[in-house]
Amino acid sequence: MTEPTIIRPYGDTTGDGMVQVSFTLPLPADARAEAAARQLAGKMGIDPAMVVHTRQLGESHTFFVVYGRVNHLVDLAQVQVREREYPLLNPKEINTEVKRLLRRRLSVVGACIGTDAHTVGIDAILNLKGVAGEKGLEYYRELKVSNLGAQVTVDELVSSARAEAADAVLVSQVVTQRDAHLRNVRELAAAFRDSFPERSRPLLVAGGPRFDEEMAGELGVDRIFGRGTTPAEVASYLVFAVAQRKAAA
Structure with missing residues (x-):
């Protein structure tokens, strides 16, 4: 049919x-x-x-x-959906790729910034228990995960990213009143641009149920994930993005 x-x-x-x-x-x-x-x-x-x-x-x-x-x-001919531009890997493949690319563990720092106290999303991605039966990034042997929790200031996140030598910074935003999520992510992107040379800046990833995944460039981050994102999607993206950076270096 x-x-x-x-x-x-x-x-x-x-x-x-x-x-x-x-x-x-x-x-x-x-x-x-x-x-x-x-x-x-x-x-x-x-x-x-x-x-x-x-x-x-x-x-x-x-x-x-x-x-x-x-x-x-x-x-339907005019409906546009962002297709995943990278392969979805399983935990074993992700661990293997991280070892091949970095020869060390990939450092990930995550937090809810601003006044946002909703950690369900960031916990689902980072914590060992994960979500819907899928393990979070703490499960991956070659990922070093630091979950800073809720209501973290941008300055605190920048300091933690530097202290942990972060390869990637993950930020979750649930509160959207008066576009607080957009304002917070723009502030985050500006702070990391000011604090790190471009070549050593961590990957910046924002996520939340009200984000438009096409807004990454406008907000100044590398990737945006929306509602329903799984830990494997995030981990696979990090491997893909790290590989791209190394190829461009």
């Missing part, structure tokens, strides 16, 4: 264009709030818009779930 190139959302039947969205309005739960929710949904292109769920949040806010039809189409 040939895959269609133009698709519409699926709700109750194929191609019916039905979608469900949720949002909160700063209004108490009453008839006016529901009307406001329908108006907002209509401006999103949902027509007809049906409020299927409401819940008052405190005294002055209401959460809504709205269901309805949109006329927008998705052209």
Whole structure:
């Protein structure tokens, strides 16, 4: 069966264009709030818009779930996805490559910077227990891992990277209010540019559920990983990037 190139959302039947969205309005739960929710949904292109769920949040806010039809189409020919540019290696292959490339352990320093206290992501990548049955980078014999935890300042991270002779610095950012994750990563990149010569600067890798993987260049880092990234993907990238650096030296 040939895959269609133009698709519409699926709700109750194929191609019916039905979608469900949720949002909160700063209004108490009453008839006016529901009307406001329908108006907002209509401006999103949902027509007809049906409020299927409401819940008052405190005294002055209401959460809504709205269901309805949109006329927008998705052209799969125009959908762009970043493909992995490096092979996915298993732990044995990664250890072998690190020994071949460096003849020493590859030093990795990781942290959550700024006021971000959410370490679930960085712990899933770095800690031995890993995530979803896959071991973290501490499991790899040829990787030396230093997990600094949460609320680490950029200056502290720079100092730790220098003390550990880091080959790579991994930063996790979950808090995204007012684009804090973007601001923090730009600050990180600037600090490492100022503190290290280009040839000896550690690889800078940022990750988090709200990052766009295409923004690495704009933010000044070498790689961005998004939601669902596994430890093996990160470790394989580090080996790939180290090999590229050595080839260019």
